[in-house]
Amino acid sequence: MAVVKARPNRKTIITDAANFPTDRYILQGIAQQFGMKLLVIDNETDGSFERITPEKLAPYLNDDVALVTFEVIQYRSGARNPIKEITDLARKHGALVVWDASHSAGSIRMDFDANEIDLAVGCTYKYGNSGPGAPAWMYVNKRVQNELQVAIQGWFAQKNQFAMGPTFERADGIRGFQIATPPMLGVQCIKVAFSMLAEAGIDAIEKKAALGTSYMIDLFDQWLAPLGMTLKTPRDPRHRGGHVSIAHPDAAQICVGLREISHVIPDFRAPDAIRLAVSPLQTSFEEIWEGFSRIRDLVASKKYQEISNKDLRVT
Ligand SMILES: Cc1ncc(COP(=O)(O)O)c(C=O)c1O
Structure with a gap:
């Protein structure tokens, strides 16, 4: 939603048919709410094992596209998409790319900063080994942190959080993407599990x-x-x-x-x-x-x- 609001003159969202249901349903809702067109690339019947390539995406891109979103690793087939090449291509057309890294965080190297990825989200209970219900995460490249704003303005994103002031004044940087108190027990599980992943490398x-x-x-x-x-x-x-x-x-x-x-x-x-x-x-x-x-x-x-x-x- 933050991406779509940051590109108000663009009316197209692109995703793929094999994307995870939640992702597709959320996009359907956003498209409906903002009067946008949702283009769904068919990658289930083309013999590609659901893999998205820049060549497959290219024909769908134009200056009406606000948001492109795929999984890094397809939840069903396990196919891995080239995150840098796709992000670079979409950027050439002025669109931002959100990657769902639920099946890749903790299993493969992604190098978001070095690959200049725009945005990514994921869970911590698959290869993150942090247990069902452990908190999700988001990555927002510094380049776009101040350009984007999450829809819910909670006190954790307030510039001076404990001043409890009358109006919302958004904190700079990634703090501006927080909303509310995090679930601390789940966060502790993440700390332990991800320190083991980091130790293994x-x-x-x-x-x-x-x-x-x-x-x-x-x-x-x-x-x-x-x-x-x-x-x-x-x-x-x-x-x-x-x-x-x-x-x-x-x-x-x-x-x-x-x-x-x-x-x-x-x-x-x-x-x-x-x-x-x-x-x-x-x-x-x-x-x-x-x-x-x-x-x-x-x-x-x-x-x-x-x-x-x-x-x-x-x-
Ligand atoms: C790729 C992907 N995205 C999103 C989700 C949804 O995760 P959650 O139930 O934590 O919202 C899953 C769950 O398995 C998933 O595999």
Whole structure:
């Protein structure tokens, strides 16, 4: 909303069909509220594993575009988008780019400052290991911090917060993006978890994510492809992050079976994806082997078809 308000004469927002539902729904709401056009790039049917490239984005850009927003790593396919190239391209047309880094924070190097990223948001409970409900975060490049303003003017963004004055006077810089008291227990979890990530180092973490996902793909080729399963994630490790998605027409039921029979906890993602992640700090290569052998055995035996539990909601 801050971006859209900072570009009042522009009436177009761009996103992609594979973006996370919350992101798409929020954009639909903003477009409706501000009388804007929401352009949705189709990256679900073009065989790209949902990957967005500058070439794919270019035809949609013009001087009416205020905001472009994608995920760094696609939540379903695991495809990784080139954040610098896309941001640079959108900037040439005067648009700002917001990256959803929920699946990339803590799994790959992003270098927001060096790559001159405009804005990014994300959660801390995936590769951040800070626990469900731990607070989200936002990154705003210093270049645009004073140009943008969040819609809610809370006392944490007030220049002299404890003066309790009659009118809102926005603090400069990133403090102007705060709203209210942060949840301190969650913040403590973040402090501990991210200090462990920092100690391991993001380059070592990214390397393990690439090796772990390569190993998963090798096991997929040997064991799961012959069972009629298909890979929905790019094979080039530079084009993915810490998870892979494997498709099967019975994916939803297989996920329940994995949980209840095989004691493997995957994610099911509609319509047909089984999402499997390496959390580089904890997941060992032996666990990857063990998990994949259990998937193979369950799918080969078709035992998942006997499950009476029809609750197909998985994580
Ligand atoms: C890419 C992405 N964006 C946004 C969200 C929404 O996160 P939250 O439920 O913390 O708002 C998720 C949740 O999984 C996600 O994967």
